[in-house]
Amino acid sequence: MVTTERLKTCLANIKKRDKEINAFLELRPEKELLEDAKRIDEKIKEKKAGRLAGKIIAIKANINVEGMNASCASRVLENYKAPYDANVISRIKEEDGLIIGITNMDEFACGFSGETSAFGPTKNPIKKGLIPGGSSSGSAAAVLAEFCDMALGSDTGGSIRNPASICGVIGLKPSYGSVSRYGLIDLSMSLDQIGPLARTVEDIALLFNVIQGKDDKDSVSINSKKLEINEITKIPKEIKIGFLNLDGLKVDNRIKNLIDNKVKEISKKNGWKIKDIKIKHLDLAVETYYPLVYVEFYSATRRFDGRKYGRKIEDFAGPEVLRRVLGGSEITKAEYKGRYYNSALKVKKFIEEEFSKNFKDVDCVISPTLPRLPWKIGEKISVEDGYATDILTIPSNLAGNCAISIPTGKIDGIPVGLQIICDKLQEQKLLQIANSFLS
Amino acid sequence: MDLLWHKVSEEEKEEIKKQAKRIMADFSKKLDAVRGEIKEGGKDEVNFGREEGGKPVEIDREILLGNAPIKNKDFIIAEKGEW
Numbered sequence: 001m002v003t004t005e006r007l008k009t010c011l012a013n014i015k016k017r018d019k020e021i022n023a024f025l026e027l028r029p030e031k032e033l034l035e036d037a038k039r040i041d042e043k044i045k046e047k048k049a050g051r052l053a054g055k056i057i058a059i060k061a062n063i064n065v066e067g068m069n070a071s072c073a074s075r076v077l078e079n080y081k082a083p084y085d086a087n088v089i090s091r092i093k094e095e096d097g098l099i100i101g102i103t104n105m106d107e108f109a110c111g112f113s114g115e116t117s118a119f120g121p122t123k124n125p126i127k128k129g130l131i132p133g134g135s136s137s138g139s140a141a142a143v144l145a146e147f148c149d150m151a152l153g154s155d156t157g158g159s160i161r162n163p164a165s166i167c168g169v170i171g172l173k174p175s176y177g178s179v180s181r182y183g184l185i186d187l188s189m190s191l192d193q194i195g196p197l198a199r200t201v202e203d204i205a206l207l208f209n210v211i212q213g214k215d216d217k218d219s220v221s222i223n224s225k226k227l228e229i230n231e232i233t234k235i236p237k238e239i240k241i242g243f244l245n246l247d248g249l250k251v252d253n254r255i256k257n258l259i260d261n262k263v264k265e266i267s268k269k270n271g272w273k274i275k276d277i278k279i280k281h282l283d284l285a286v287e288t289y290y291p292l293v294y295v296e297f298y299s300a301t302r303r304f305d306g307r308k309y310g311r312k313i314e315d316f317a318g319p320e321v322l323r324r325v326l327g328g329s330e331i332t333k334a335e336y337k338g339r340y341y342n343s344a345l346k347v348k349k350f351i352e353e354e355f356s357k358n359f360k361d362v363d364c365v366i367s368p369t370l371p372r373l374p375w376k377i378g379e380k381i382s383v384e385d386g387y388a389t390d391i392l393t394i395p396s397n398l399a400g401n402c403a404i405s406i407p408t409g410k411i412d413g414i415p416v417g418l419q420i421i422c423d424k425l426q427e428q429k430l431l432q433i434a435n436s437f438l439s
Numbered sequence: 440m441d442l443l444w445h446k447v448s449e450e451e452k453e454e455i456k457k458q459a460k461r462i463m464a465d466f467s468k469k470l471d472a473v474r475g476e477i478k479e480g481g482k483d484e485v486n487f488g489r490e491e492g493g494k495p496v497e498i499d500r501e502i503l504l505g506n507a508p509i510k511n512k513d514f515i516i517a518e519k520g521e522w
Contacts, residue, residue, distance in 0.1 A: 067502065080506050083498040107444060115442040281473060287466035294463065307517050309506035318444035319455060326452065327459025340463055343470040350477045383440050383462060 002054040027101035052097030058148040064183040073117035086183020103138030133163030158393025161405035165369035165417025176400035180215030188296040242277035242362030291344040298328025352399040359423040369405040369417030
């Protein structure tokens with residue numbers, strides 16, 4: 001009765017706290033969930049169950065789950081029912097994972113705080129009144145509040161790692177192409193990646209192993225090597241950490257010191273080496289990222305014209321979505337295309353090459369996940385300061401690397417995430433290093 | 440800015456448009472400053488359209504019609520010649 005018991009615990013937690021937290025936009029009917037749990041438990045008894053049997057999983061509202069509302073937390077798709085399963089969902093179902101419901105998020109993943117949802121912000125489950133981070137706000141909050149065992153999010157510039165850091169859970173952005181995006185309602189095609197959030201590295205590894213792999217329906221997806229799950233808890237030897245030089249970036253000193261001390265402590269304990277590294281033009285990550293996102297998001301949203309499904313995006317979206325749609329519309333015009341988009345593509349490639357160069361010498365690059373502590377829900381901040389929240393997470397999206405945020409301590413009772421970045425398709429090494437920090 | 444969702448008026452839309460243009464112009468200036476250091480042609484072309492192969496997915500008729508903004512019993516209704 002593993003699944004049924006887990007499900008009952010999660011449902012009880014949801015009933016107790018989700019009115020306040022607002023992590024879920026839709027839950028599957030309880031009767032249907034209990035029937036599914038019973039069916040999975042039968043399979044466990046007969047030793048025929050899949051790898052995710054017993055796990056309760058929540059899904060971000062921009063990933064299609066057949067028959068459920070893939071609203072992207074927007075009034076534009078308020079009544080839209082997903083007509084098919086995303087590739088990651090088919091894989092989860094095949095392995096007997098139990099999908100409990102659809103989580104809240106920043107509208108169309110346009111946000112970094114969890115506040116831009118048209119259905120109300122997700123609240124931070126640890127610190128009342130603070131943002132939970134975004135855009136996968138509901139997924140991170142649901143994992144933290146034990147409304148589920150694991151969740152799926154999407155990460156275009158930090159949207160898995162940012163809320164994972166603030167909520168004190170683990171969030172993995174896989175290498176670009178290692179997980180199919182078929183069935184993901186995209187924000188920015190060249191940067192989007194679906195990934196897992198969970199409370200343990202083992203659960204992250206388990207879910208990633210299920211969702212990764214080539215899919216004919218996503219032309220950029222690749223057949224990456226499956227993880228050796230049994231090796232995840234082994235502490236790797238002779239690791240050389242690249243400690244990211246943060247000169248010129250606005251990073252809270254308390255966060256810097258916390259990460260610095262943790263890296264020194266773990267390196268000493270495991271006999272690892274540390275080398276300071278500098279990624280040239282890292283300070284331009286935000287300036288590079290947003291022109292790409294504006295243009296690609298504008299292009300992706302042309303289908304939301306209110307004809308086949310949903311409502312017209314220009315008439316029903318909130319301010320941050322409109323900023324990206326209207327800004328994208330402007331810079332897509334021929335006279336601006338070279339100036340904005342092509343310049344950004346060149347710097348993207350440059351940053352990717354800088355990472356590749358450094359990964360010839362170090363096994364991973366470590367930094368804080370976020371440069372600042374979370375603010376209060378509703379607090380006014382400038383667009384530039386808001387966008388700079390993701391300055392340390394954006395670079396691995398630009399470079400296509402894999403990256404993870406793990407909890408590493410607290411400042412004033414607020415969790416602080418440590419980010420580990422590894423070269424493309426090095427998830428095995430990444431997860432083993434992450435686990436060494438947590439064990 | 441206030442990040443909380445709210446319905447946007449036509450005046451606010453105009454403001455947002457101006458703001459987005461200003462932000463992009465500022466970002467562009469910063470990128471221009473390093474143009475000399477970054478070699479020409481050093482970029483990957485990006486294809487916005489996701490090429491999708493494999494078998495087409497069968498979509499449930501009820502869901503398809505349920506999602507349509509304007510429909511009758513059997514059809515999605517749309518403006519003639521518009522799409």
